[in-house]
Amino acid sequence: MATLCKPAVSVPEHVITMEDTLALARSLHADHPQLALALRLIENTGVAKRHIVQPIEQTLRHPGFEDRNKLYEAEAKARVPDVIRRALDHADLRAADIDMIVYVSCTGFMMPSLTAWLINTMGFNSHTRQLPIAQLGCAAGGAAINRAHDFCTAYPEANVLIIACEFCSLCYQPTDLGVGSLLSNGLFGDAVAAAVVRGKGGIGxxxxxxxxxxxxxxxxxxxxxxxxxxxxxxxxxxxxxxxxxxxxxxxxxxxxxxxxxxxxxxxxxxxxxxxxxxxxxxxxxxxxxxxxxxxxxxxxxxxxxxxxxxxxxxxxxxxxxxxxxxxxxxxxxxxxxxxxxxxxxxxATGTGAGHDTAERQVLGTATGKAKRPPASETVSRL
Missing domain, CATH: 3.40.47.10 (Thiolase/Chalcone synthase)
Incomplete structure (x- = not known):
């Protein structure tokens, strides 16, 4: 049965605390008729700090959708590969062992999806299935696990890589002044996460x-x-x-x-x-x-x-x-x-854990895979 292995998670280096958030709200929206309510709602979130991809001074500026989306793509390409490598290590697998990549994000847009770039640059096989999901918002993390489970049910020898890439700070809109928007400004943070669902073996x-x-x-x-x-x-x-x-x-x-x-x-x-x-x-x-x-x-x-x-x-x-x-x-x-x-x-048994290369080369046709390259070649490509 499919096993969800340990995820790898990364957050950006720029930090904004609850105190920073409240001070900014008071400064930017001093005349807002519902400021007191917004401040109370933000305090009640219990969010002590958040991590964002830019310093707060840059985050508060809006250079336009085109520039923001370019930044989303650049940050995704800079930050996603590391969490993938760590997630693969947690699952005791290599890029060439992955049969499908599920990429979820609702804070930027790319076409081709980042999955295509990853396959070209990180040693995934060219026949790796791609499943980018952009419109399920916060539910997409659960959906990614479920679609990986479905795939491994259909192909019991398969492995699926899940990636969630969210730069919520790039969606900040300085002209949105509703209480819900002010609350969101004090609630959402940025992060990248990845995990492997193994069709066979694994701990989790x-x-x-x-x-x-x-x-x-x-x-x-x-x-x-x-x-x-x-x-x-x-x-x-x-x-x-x-x-x-x-x-x-x-x-x-x-x-x-x-x-x-x-x-x-x-x-x-x-x-x-x-x-x-x-x-x-x-x-x-x-x-x-x-x-x-x-x-x-x-x-x-x-x-x-x-x-x-x-x-x-x-x-x-x-x-x-x-x-x-x-x-x-x-x-x-x-x-x-x-x-x-x-x-x-x-x-915690990890039955069948490991690369099990020879077996997967024989059984690879169950998921439509060609024979994988030798292990030495795969490692060098990473």
Whole structure:
């Protein structure tokens, strides 16, 4: 069965603290009629700091959508390869062992996708499948895991690389003055994350079931307005209440698998904000401590969009993982309102871990692969 291995996560070097954010809001929006409300909402996020790709002085300037998108591409090419290498190391694989790359991002646009550039520059085989996902927002981290699970179910010998690249600071719009926009300015951060889903072997979360759920008539709750100045993020005040309709979806999927969503051993939940985690704790009847991995991401990095669930999984690994066979859930939430959910068990045995080169050369035709190059050639290409 497919195993989600330890993710690698990287955040940019520029840091903005909660104190910096509040001071900037007071300075930039001193005459805003709802400033007090915005400040209170930002404080309530519990975000201690965030990381951004540019110094704050440059972030606050808007040179135009074209220049911002060029910066997105340059930063992605500069930062993504390192997390890929580390994720491959965590999975004990090489670039040539990967059969599909799932790339998720909602903060910039490239065509061809970054996946094509990666295949050309990092030693991936030319027949590696590409699955770029751009319009699921924060839910895309969960969707990436699920699509990797689906692919490995269809091709049990396959390996899938997941990448989440989010530079939310490049979507800052100085003319957006609604309370939701001001809150977003104090909530979102930048990060790059990658992880491998192994079809065979590996240490981590063995994926057993996945599902999706869309809350009807909520398509305008989280959205982009695409204008000449780029992506304008729209956040409805009802978004924090989404756990009331989504908690039953989590319960239903778990029940269909014979599990109780309120009685699991670990929870990896998209940390859109503290209210999401607080409400889910209430509706699933689990202690707040159950969401410590997600809350750690929110506190230290802010809402890093699709990268949240991968960072929360990393924190599970860093804590030492879980007992063998421990059951858990991973869920990402985003525009739609959409939930992407999966269930899995922890394994530390790593059965079949390793490059298993000879076996994969023989079985490679199951995924339409040609014979891979010798190991020495593959390493040199990295």
């Amino acid at each position: 979360v063995v994926l057993e079931r996945n599902g999706s759920h869309l809350v009807p008539d909520t398509t305008d709750w989280i959205a982009y307005s695409v204008r000449a100045t780029g992506f304008h993020f729209l956040l409805d005040k009802r978004v924090p209440t989404t756990m009331e309709p989504l908690a039953p979806a989590l319960r239903t999927m778990a029940a269909e698998h014979g599990w109780d969503a309120g009685g699991l051993d670990f929870y990896i939940i998209h940390a859109g904000g503290p209210r999401i985690l607080d409400d889910l704790s209430h509706f699933l009847e689990v202690p707040a401590e159950a969401f410590r991995f997600s809350r750690g991401t929110l506190t230290e990095y802010g809402n890093i969009a699709s990268a949240v669930v991968l960072d929360a999984v990393r924190r599970l690994f860093d804590e030492g993982g879980a007992a063998g066979g421990a059951r858990g859930i991973i869920a990402g939430f985003g525009p739609g309102i959409t939930a992407e959910m999966c269930l899995g068990r922890w394994t």
